[in-house]
Amino acid sequence: MSLKYAVLASLLEGEASGYELSKVFDVSFANFWPATPQQLYRELERLAQDGLVEARFVQQERRPNKRMFTLTPAGREDLRAFAVEPPRRPTAVRDELLIKLQAMEDPEAAHALVEERMTWARGKLDRYERVRDRLLDGRTEDEYLRESDRVGPYLTLLRGISFEEENLRWCERVLGVLKHRAAWG
Amino acid sequence: MSLKYAVLASLLEGEASGYELSKVFDVSFANFWPATPQQLYRELERLAQDGLVEARFVQQERRPNKRMFTLTPAGREDLRAFAVEPPRRPTAVRDELLIKLQAMEDPEAAHALVEERMTWARGKLDRYERVRDRLLDGRTEDEYLRESDRVGPYLTLLRGISFEEENLRWCERVLGVLKHRAAWG
DNA sequence: TGGGTCATGTAACACGTTACATGATTTC
DNA sequence: GAAATCATGTAACGTGTTACATGACCCA
Structure with a gap:
């Protein structure tokens, strides 16, 4: 149900192929609604049948042919109605590392997994920084917020950034606790 | 695949019914691996067949009969091996509010949704506080960390707390941005 | 007398994952 | 010469969701 609206929302940025x-x-939507290509092709098929998106065949010579999808007025309206309704499902986080940590007996292994997570989080923050630069496009945040008509993409990006920053802080905390115990162990 | 280990990990706390x-x-596991009762019954059935948990029928008179599940040595070993492996899947967050925000055109509606999220996050933090008190059981954090042999449950609780705190900070930020724009609008 | 708790489960469906297939083109 | 990119898709499977059913008990 929500994937549907995630797809419609992503088409607000303009026509796109699957x-x-x-x-x-x-990349960007992955931070709050990940989906595989297969899910998208299935969903686009359905949306096209329901008249919420329109598909346009594009013949290509040196590349496989493709279909470009656009929001229809009906799709735009459906999305608008969705956007103002309160969410029915609470936020769901699925983090395998936390299962491992919950079960963990070996502090050395825990340490290694947390370090790995930190490396990964730093990498993600770097990529977010680049996305942010592309969005701002030389402007300050203030200028961007004044000029752009849609703030949504920026606010969701901020959420992704703050999630990874908090991730790092929590990792530091965990390492501290593990060190603490090692000192007494 | 991960639900399996989440169930095994939860049985580390001792025998439990579905x-x-x-x-x-x-409640607690919901912060990193939510599951419905139906998923659990299905999973427990499988785990019992694979010999990773053991089921014990308990006849009751004034309540429906139940089955109590315990980890078998094989289950414990399987879980231990899982815990030290690096996670194969990255963290997945699914947050409907962010889809709505991404698509949002109406700042008033956005404001309302964010306020609602804040109320909800505060409620969750309160509940976490109570879980924390129960875990610590009158001891300081330091005492608890020294005395308990498993720190996992405390570390995952900290993650839940930090997630909701960050959630609140981000919400404040969003409200600030919306106000900012309203002032110029 | 209506709703919540205890306790399990079935059935149907929706959603998500994995592996595979095609095949030219571009990049290392 | 191998791997990645572009671009789509099928098939099979595994996971997650929703609605429903049972039935006694407890509480206001």
């Missing part, structure tokens, strides 16, 4: 959308859902 | 586990997955 392949292009799969890139979006692998 | 119903009891469904409470755990609705």
Whole structure:
């Protein structure tokens, strides 16, 4: 149900192919609604049948042919109605590391897993920084917020950044606790 | 695949019925691996067949009969091996509010949704505080960390707390941005 | 007398994952 | 010469969601 609206929302940025959308859902949208290419092709098929998106065939010579999708007025309206309704499902986080940590008996292994998570989080923050730069495009945050008509993409990006920053802080905390115990152990 | 280990990990706390586990997955485990009762019953059935948990029938007179599940040595070993492996899947967050915000055109509606989220986050933090008190059981954090042999449950609780705190900070930020724009609008 | 708790479960469906297939083109 | 990119898709499977059913008990 929500994937549907995530796809519609991503088409607010303009016409896109399934392949292009799969890139979006692998990077920016991944932070709050991940989806695989297969899910997207299935969903786009349905949306097209329901008249919420329109598909346009594009013949290509040196590349496989593709279909470009656009929001229809009906799709735009459906999305608008969705956006103002309170969410029915609470936020769901699935983090395998926390299962491992919950079960963990070996502090050395725990240490290694947490270090790995930190490296990964730093990498993600770097990528977010680049996305932010592309969005701001040389402007300050203030200027951007004044000029752009849609703030949504920026606010969701901020959420991704703050999630990873908090991730790092929590990791530091965990390492501290593990060290503490090692000192007494 | 991970639900399996989440169930095994929750049985580290001791014997439990499917119903009891469904409470755990609705509260503490919900922060990193939510699951419905139906998923748990299905999973427990499988785990019992694979010999990773053992089921014990308990006849009751004034309540429906129940089955109590315990980790077998094989289950404990399987879990231990899982815990030291690096996670194969990255953290996945699914947050409907962010889809709505991404698509949002109406700042008033956005404001309302964010306020609602803040109320909800504060409620969750309160509940976490109570879980924390129960865990610490009158001891300071330092005492607890020295005395308990498993720190996992405390570290995952900290993650839940830090997630909601960050959630609140981000919400404040969003409200600030919306106000900012309203002032210029 | 209506709703919540205890306790399990079935059935149907929706959603998500994995593996595979195609095949030219571009990049290292 | 191998791997990645573009671009789509099928098939099979595994996971997660929703609705429903049972039935006694407890509480206000």
